[in-house]
Amino acid sequence: MQRTRTSEKSVKRVILVDDHPIMRHGLAQLIRAEDGLDVIGEAGNAREGLEVVGKLKPDLAVIDLTLPDKNGLELVKDIRAMHAATQCLVLSMHDETMYGERALRAGARGYVMKEEAADQLVTAIHKVLGGGLYVSESLNARMLEQVTGAARSKATGMDSLTDRELEILTMIGKGVATKLIAAQLSISARTVEAHRAHIKEKLSMTDGAALVRYAVQWVESQAKL
Template identity: 40%
Template sequence: MSPARRVRLLLADDHTLVRAGLRALLEQLPDVEVIAEAETGRAALAQVKKLRPQIVLMDISMPDLNGLEATARIAKEVPHTRVIILSVHASEEYVLQALRAGAWGYMLKSAAVSELALAIESVAGGKNYLGPGISGKIITDYLGRAGEQKTVLEALTSRQREVLQLIAEGKNTKEIAYTLDVSVKTVESHRSHVMERLGIFDVPGLVRYAVRVGLVSLS
């Protein structure tokens, strides 16, 4: 493949060594060009808007803005960029969340290098990809559930989920307001609405909920 037709890829993972290892593997693929890296979902979203890569290889558990939320934003705001989730989680719920968010592919970090190349090739060619170890039944279930009522988490707005993640990561109201470039009053309003919708009225409870649904990890 000529340099002009190589797949331009952005790599998003919050672990420096993981990114370095993935980049080394990707640079062995003649049809792939890694054009940038990001260590948070927010940074990935900004890079996608600026650089317009064809593919984003996205981790789920990242600080500031998790990979699923970043994927949903990319799918909405930069639809020509396609996201492949690369995760340690093989559970059906994580895969379904990724598909609902707009991911084109989902594969496990334990997959072989050949599978990574196949995933990129498939998604770049306009085909969805689920890696080995993920049940093919999930796509059928996803399509069958397309019209079902949203979960409580999905019923929150994107900004409310963002505020919930930042609260769970230990940021106070002023820090969240600075991060999101909004007023303290706006953050307080979002937090109040989140608590009302979830029926959880204390910060420790919000943290436990965020960990349980995968917005943040215990690590």
């Protein structure tokens, strides 16, 4: 059915950034079935995602965290810095307790677990496009506790890692060598080693072998989610 000129103006334009074509296809069908929403573009990695945002100027970008060329959090930061009119919503298989707050700090306006996409994605999109934030009730409660001072203890363990440190830990767990990490992240090998040292300190580890074992276990645990 052809949209009228008036309805075309009211339709909100969405792009999808996910490296799985089947996932993008399913998400596009889900979003397009909702009145007032349309998927106008797709991308399989962060570089393409930033290009699509720049070219199409969508109202919203739905972004996966695990992308082949760059962490989705970094893409969110790039979009917010370069295309502030485009809102970002993170849709990921990763646990919200680990990445939800990080996504919001990066500039995203919401976080949805992929396993909840069928029930929650459209609701989240409408809330974000309406100017609100979308997170689960449990994460919202946790954030409110922090704001009100009920949880003032210093972050420890995994929670204490910066986004970059968490990204490097994940790459270590996937067996990526230091020089390749440096090349992929466009930083020096010395900087990677500095991050490794900070990660070991924050996780109370004394040697590199322990860090590698921990990183591998971390990646494996995330893959099971």
